Amino acid sequence: MNYNTKIRYDFVKNRNKFFTFSIALTVAGILSLLLFSLNFGVDFKAGTSMDISIGKSVTQQQAKEVLSNLGYDDITPTVGGTGNERISIRFDEVLDAQQSSTVMNAMKENFGEDTSAEVNVVSPELAQELGIKTIWAILIASIGIMVYVMIRFEWRFALAANISILYDSFVVVAVFSIFRLQVDLPFIAAVLTTLGYSINDKIVIFDRIRENLRFAKIKNEEQLSELVNASIWQTMARNLYTVLTVVIVAGCILLLGSESIRLFSLALIVGLISGAYSTVCIASPLWLLLKRFGKEKPKTAEVKPAP
Known part of the structure; x- marks a missing residue:
């Protein structure tokens, strides 16, 4: 044919x-x-995600050192954005308001007061x-x-x-x-x-x-x-x-x-x-x-x- x-x-x-x-x-x-x-990711298991805007360039190692000083040695943050000015952190545990505030205060102390964050919490249910x-x-x-x-x-x-x-x-x-x-x-x-x-x-x-x-x-x-x-x-x-x-x-x-x-x-x-x-x-x-x-x-x- x-x-x-x-x-x-x-x-x-x-x-x-x-x-x-x-x-x-x-x-x-x-x-x-x-x-x-x-x-x-956090969407399918209980935990907390924090997307932090620094306002200036930052390295992954700098962000990891801040978390290590807070006792989160096993967490590796992700640095992104057009100028590496954003830090994404995923916690396997649900952070309460005080713990989230502690992380944010540490970020501000190291990277300046212009630091802001968006926090998302997913419960086990x-x-x-x-x-x-x-x-x-x-x-x-x-x-x-x-x-x-x-x-x-x-x-x-x-x-x-x-x-x-x-x-x-x-x-x-x-x-x-x-x-x-x-x-x-x-x-x-x-x-x-x-x-x-x-x-x-x-x-x-x-x-x-x-x-x-x-x-x-x-x-x-x-x-x-x-x-x-x-x-x-x-x-x-x-x-x-x-x-x-x-x-x-x-x-x-x-x-x-x-x-x-x-x-x-x-x-x-x-x-x-x-x-x-x-x-x-x-x-x-x-x-x-x-x-x-x-x-x-x-x-x-x-x-x-x-x-």
């Missing part, structure tokens, strides 16, 4: 390579979660509630996407899409677990944003597959594989340009943005790259497998014994 497109690489033929790589990454992520869990609501948010979003795709297309498309977007979300979680990056509310926003972009890519290619199916006379699996490959390459440029546009913006935020949103942009970049990969290498070949396995085998005619 001629689909008026050049197939530069056979993604369907090499699907087992992609499936093997994806399964290996998933297993590595599961092992990391079992052994090390996630590096939860609130941290647990946030964790539960986060799980529900991802589950509801995934179920909603699956129902939509099932109504818009068919159950095979819906199942392939949902497996792929859950894989994209898990890749982000696995990367943060393996590299011990902090998980907070911006991280959850990045994961949910990844779901949106990922399903958008998959809808585009699934719509092209469905459109090509309408005008193609498929007689065997080889022709169906050719159709899927052609659909992938027909939508390749559109999907890549969409993802690349957002990756460039997220990359600029990662390099030039403030410390508080850098992990958000990093999680978004990982999710976008994974989404582009899973659309081409997982979702489409997976739909092909479901379509192949879903075909009914022709019934063999019964042979009646001669009288």
Whole structure:
């Protein structure tokens, strides 16, 4: 069949390579979660965060010395801002008003009276509630996407899409677990944003597959594989340009943005790259497998014994 497109690489033929790589990454992520869990920020565990504005350049070592003098030797502050004038401190315990005041007075003594701070306290109950609501948010979003795709297309498309977007979300979680990056509310926003972009890519290619199916006379699996490959390459440029546009913006935020949103942009970049990969290498070949396995085998005619 001629689909008026050049197939530069056979993604369907090499699907087992992609499936093997994806399964290996998933297993590595599961092992990391079992052994090390996630590096939860204050949003998901009880504690106090202080974002302190100094008004002048400061080094991480200077800020750490102030905390060490107060007895917080195990806490490493983060210094950021355009001129390294902001200090972010995360305490694993809930500080009362007197303890917070003590930290602020020490900062003012060392860095001047222009020092100001924003203090956020998360209680154990609130941290647990946030964790539960986060799980529900991802589950509801995934179920909603699956129902939509099932109504818009068919159950095979819906199942392939949902497996792929859950894989994209898990890749982000696995990367943060393996590299011990902090998980907070911006991280959850990045994961949910990844779901949106990922399903958008998959809808585009699934719509092209469905459109090509309408005008193609498929007689065997080889022709169906050719159709899927052609659909992938027909939508390749559109999907890549969409993802690349957002990756460039997220990359600029990662390099030039403030410390508080850098992990958000990093999680978004990982999710976008994974989404582009899973659309081409997982979702489409997976739909092909479901379509192949879903075909009914022709019934063999019964042979009646001669009288």
